[in-house]
Amino acid sequence: MKLLSLGETEALVRKAARGAGRSWGMAEEAGRTARWLEAYGLPGAMLSAALLEKTDGAAAAPLAPQPDAAGVWRPGGAVLCPLAAGTALSDAARALPEDLRLGPVLCPLLILPHLAAAALQTGRSHALCWGDTRLTLTALGALLPPEGAWPDQDRVARVTCRRDVRADAAPLARRHRAAAAQDTIRRLERLAERTYAPETADRRLSGAGAGLTDND
Amino acid sequence: MDARAETDAAIACRPPGTVMRLSRLGSFHQTRLSFMRVLLRRLRRENWRFERPVFSIDARGVGEAVYTMRGPDRAYSLVAFAHDLPPDQRSDRVIATAWDATFTLFDGVPDAGDIARLRENVPRQEAGRVSDRELSVSRANRSVRLFEHVVDALAAGRQPDPARVDEVGYLMRTTAVYGSGKLGAADREAIETRPEFMPPFQAEMLSVWLTRAFVMDLVEEMARHRAAGTAVALDPDLRRRFGIGNSTGLGMAPFLISHPILLNNWIHAREEALARVRRLPDAGADTVRIFHRMRARAERCVALWRSEHPVQRQRLTALAADLDALRAYVAGAGLSGPLPWDRLWRWGEAELTEEGQEMLVSLLLEPHGALVDGLACCMSAEEVEGFVIDGAMTVDRLRAILEEIYGWALEIDWTAPETQARAWYVSAAKLEPRLGERWEEDLGPYEQPLAPGRDAARLYHALADEAPGGPVAGFLLRHPDHRHSVRRAQIAARHPYSEIRDNTIGADLMPIDMLRAKLSFFGAGHFDPRSDRWVRINMYRGAPFPHELHAQPEDDWSWPRAGGDA
Numbered sequence: 001m002k003l004l005s006l007g008e009t010e011a012l013v014r015k016a017a018r019g020a021g022r023s024w025g026m027a028e029e030a031g032r033t034a035r036w037l038e039a040y041g042l043p044g045a046m047l048s049a050a051l052l053e054k055t056d057g058a059a060a061a062p063l064a065p066q067p068d069a070a071g072v073w074r075p076g077g078a079v080l081c082p083l084a085a086g087t088a089l090s091d092a093a094r095a096l097p098e099d100l101r102l103g104p105v106l107c108p109l110l111i112l113p114h115l116a117a118a119a120l121q122t123g124r125s126h127a128l129c130w131g132d133t134r135l136t137l138t139a140l141g142a143l144l145p146p147e148g149a150w151p152d153q154d155r156v157a158r159v160t161c162r163r164d165v166r167a168d169a170a171p172l173a174r175r176h177r178a179a180a181a182q183d184t185i186r187r188l189e190r191l192a193e194r195t196y197a198p199e200t201a202d203r204r205l206s207g208a209g210a211g212l213t214d215n216d
Numbered sequence: 217m218d219a220r221a222e223t224d225a226a227i228a229c230r231p232p233g234t235v236m237r238l239s240r241l242g243s244f245h246q247t248r249l250s251f252m253r254v255l256l257r258r259l260r261r262e263n264w265r266f267e268r269p270v271f272s273i274d275a276r277g278v279g280e281a282v283y284t285m286r287g288p289d290r291a292y293s294l295v296a297f298a299h300d301l302p303p304d305q306r307s308d309r310v311i312a313t314a315w316d317a318t319f320t321l322f323d324g325v326p327d328a329g330d331i332a333r334l335r336e337n338v339p340r341q342e343a344g345r346v347s348d349r350e351l352s353v354s355r356a357n358r359s360v361r362l363f364e365h366v367v368d369a370l371a372a373g374r375q376p377d378p379a380r381v382d383e384v385g386y387l388m389r390t391t392a393v394y395g396s397g398k399l400g401a402a403d404r405e406a407i408e409t410r411p412e413f414m415p416p417f418q419a420e421m422l423s424v425w426l427t428r429a430f431v432m433d434l435v436e437e438m439a440r441h442r443a444a445g446t447a448v449a450l451d452p453d454l455r456r457r458f459g460i461g462n463s464t465g466l467g468m469a470p471f472l473i474s475h476p477i478l479l480n481n482w483i484h485a486r487e488e489a490l491a492r493v494r495r496l497p498d499a500g501a502d503t504v505r506i507f508h509r510m511r512a513r514a515e516r517c518v519a520l521w522r523s524e525h526p527v528q529r530q531r532l533t534a535l536a537a538d539l540d541a542l543r544a545y546v547a548g549a550g551l552s553g554p555l556p557w558d559r560l561w562r563w564g565e566a567e568l569t570e571e572g573q574e575m576l577v578s579l580l581l582e583p584h585g586a587l588v589d590g591l592a593c594c595m596s597a598e599e600v601e602g603f604v605i606d607g608a609m610t611v612d613r614l615r616a617i618l619e620e621i622y623g624w625a626l627e628i629d630w631t632a633p634e635t636q637a638r639a640w641y642v643s644a645a646k647l648e649p650r651l652g653e654r655w656e657e658d659l660g661p662y663e664q665p666l667a668p669g670r671d672a673a674r675l676y677h678a679l680a681d682e683a684p685g686g687p688v689a690g691f692l693l694r695h696p697d698h699r700h701s702v703r704r705a706q707i708a709a710r711h712p713y714s715e716i717r718d719n720t721i722g723a724d725l726m727p728i729d730m731l732r733a734k735l736s737f738f739g740a741g742h743f744d745p746r747s748d749r750w751v752r753i754n755m756y757r758g759a760p761f762p763h764e765l766h767a768q769p770e771d772d773w774s775w776p777r778a779g780g781d782a
Contacts (some may be wrong), residue, residue, distance in 0.1 A: 007397025024665040025699020091607025091689035176406035196644035197662040
């Protein structure tokens with residue numbers, strides 16, 4: 001494992017998301033999402049790498065949520081992207097039903113930071129539930145210890161977002177470092193590299209504006 | 217409305233449409249609110265103490281040193297590594313791989329184990345790795361023009377030639393100062409609740425101030441090694457005339473665009489300070505005296521300011537004329553009568569160039585520390601607070617915001633090639649921001665999101681077919697491509713100075729305008745553009761050194777003393 005600053009983590013995932021074809025606005029969301037999870041000691045970088053590889057270059061619409069007749073958020077295609085679903089949740093925070101079912105969704109833990117944003121916007125507690133697991137966010141968007149086992153995170157699931165749940169435990173501690181496996185970092189860097197313009201001799205001279213001597 | 221409220225309403229902060237133009241941002245000068253001055257005021261008031269636990273430098277100027285400042289609750293140490301760099305490897309470019317000296321600011325006082333770890337990493341800069349015990353990483357190169365002259369003179373028992381000292385102004389230039397989480401250093405988030413780091417960039421400014429002290433000690437030590445029998449130390453007054461140089465390129469420019477709330481808070485604090493001074497009903501004798509003293513120092517500052525850049529040379533000539541006009545105006549009209557500062561300001565707005573007007577802002581703030589210095593605490597920002605999008609906002613409201621904030625951009629014909637002549641990109645070679653010619657190179661796929669005006673115009677057109685009362689959330693679900701611009705627009709609606717109101721990718725863009733705006737908030741002076749995209753500056757010129765901070769007057773260093781000036 002390598003320790004990264006939260007800023008490095010966010011920047012790496014943002015660039016990787018852009019490299020994987022996301023818009024800049026969604027890439028920013030991806031970076032923030034990874035940072036938020038890593039600050040709670042959760043594998044934000046690893047899940048981001050998994051998600052971005054699985055959705056590399058994919059069109060946005062099939063991965064985005066569409067409410068069906070029963071109000072369940074279903075993917076336009078086969079499976080939901082947690083960033084698309086999460087941002088939609090946060091964007092619609094004030095208009096969400098008490099119980100919102102959505103799925104199937106990739107890497108559902110990546111929804112959690114967006115539900116925290118919804119909690120902050122509405123001043124109400126929220127929970128992300130799947131299987132026996134419930135992950136609760138206080139009205140201030142802080143994460144409580146999980147009820148049930150930490151979920152098998154890198155997997156497709158159907159989840160429920162619930163509002164106004166009990167949230168009286170002490171929130172988990174946050175930290176200022178991220179821990180990522182070298183392999184995770186390499187995978188993210190591989191995607192991030194696509195955002196860099198290849199070097200040419202002209203660019204080296206002109207791009208940074210060299211001209212006058214810089215050794216006097 | 218009582219008289220006070222009427223004055224406050226009549227004398228408001230300048231509108232963003234006036235302030236947030238690139239040419240004006242590129243005319244800013246340091247003020248009382250600049251971060252170097254904020255730092256030194258705090259260190260002095262809180263009685264921070266200086267120690268130098270390690271100083272081991274050989275005849276070639278190679279070695280290590282530790283410079284510690286000890287405050288009421290914590291200590292911070294600059295750990296310096298001095299090298300012997302062959303001249304052909306010396307380059308200010310960020311792509312350099314070797315430097316005359318490298319530094320890190322350590323959280324506390326390092327022990328031998330810490331120093332050993334840092335010795336393996338700090339001299340390698342980007343190729344090394346630091347930890348969350350470190351708050352910054354930086355490097356510096358010698359000024360070839362001056363360094364040898366000073367060592368030679370001191371070794372021979374003479375003081376260096378003051379004219380040459382003023383001509384160059386520094387012995388070393390920093391060529392990069394990395395903070396907040398870079399290269400593994402501590403995130404700002406981890407230290408931002410410490411009172412000493414609440415204003416922006418305080419760790420970086422502390423590191424640079426201690427670097428300046430180290431560099432002066434270094435030349436004196438080298439002179440002693442060269443001629444122990446004859447060598448002398450620098451005269452303390454002459455010594456203070458050395459600042460620390462800095463060479464800044466494009467890497468810094470995108471920062472202002474990618475930190476909109478921070479930019480807003482910097483500008484807003486400065487504008488609020490100006491408005492407060494303008495609202496003062498009268499001018500006391502003391503403040504008038506200080507104003508005149510600082511005005512004379514400003515003339516001296518311009519007289520000492522050297523640049524080879526044709527644009528800056530013209531501007532300096534005009535600025536000198538502005539200061540002549542200012543002297544004549546205050547000699548004639550004086551500073552008596554009601555609202556004297558506002559009257560002066562209105563005269564300046566009508567009569568002075570942008571450089572002159574912005575220098576007048578700096579001068580108006582000078583005598584009014586008690587009124588404006590407290591604003592420094594409002595200049596940091598939590599960018600994350602602007603991150604969440606309000607999806608309930610209606611399309612109509614978003615459209616109105618775009619018209620208000622980006623009206624200038626909606627009037628541009630973005631299909632005209634010159635309006636998008638440039639593209640910001642990151643090079644694969646050094647991972648640094650650069651500016652390229654969009655139509656001559658295939659840069660489109662690599663473009664960074666640093667053209668808020670054009671992107672806002674695109675968003676505006678995409679909204680044309682949307683139902684006016686519909687929520688932004690629905691639009692974003694179908695158009696994730698515009699998420700970045702919606703976020704910026706919502707931030708700008710709450711933070712009026714967050715957005716530069718000019719084209720940042722046009723053929724006529726001068727990136728140095730963005731660099732200068734940021735560097736002026738640091739407290740830099742002596743802007744010397746070396747091209748349209750990199751600039752040299754001087755930092756801490758005239759400032760006290762750490763060992764004499766408490767023996768020197770408070771915050772009285774950032775303008776050079778004029779003749780007859782106490």
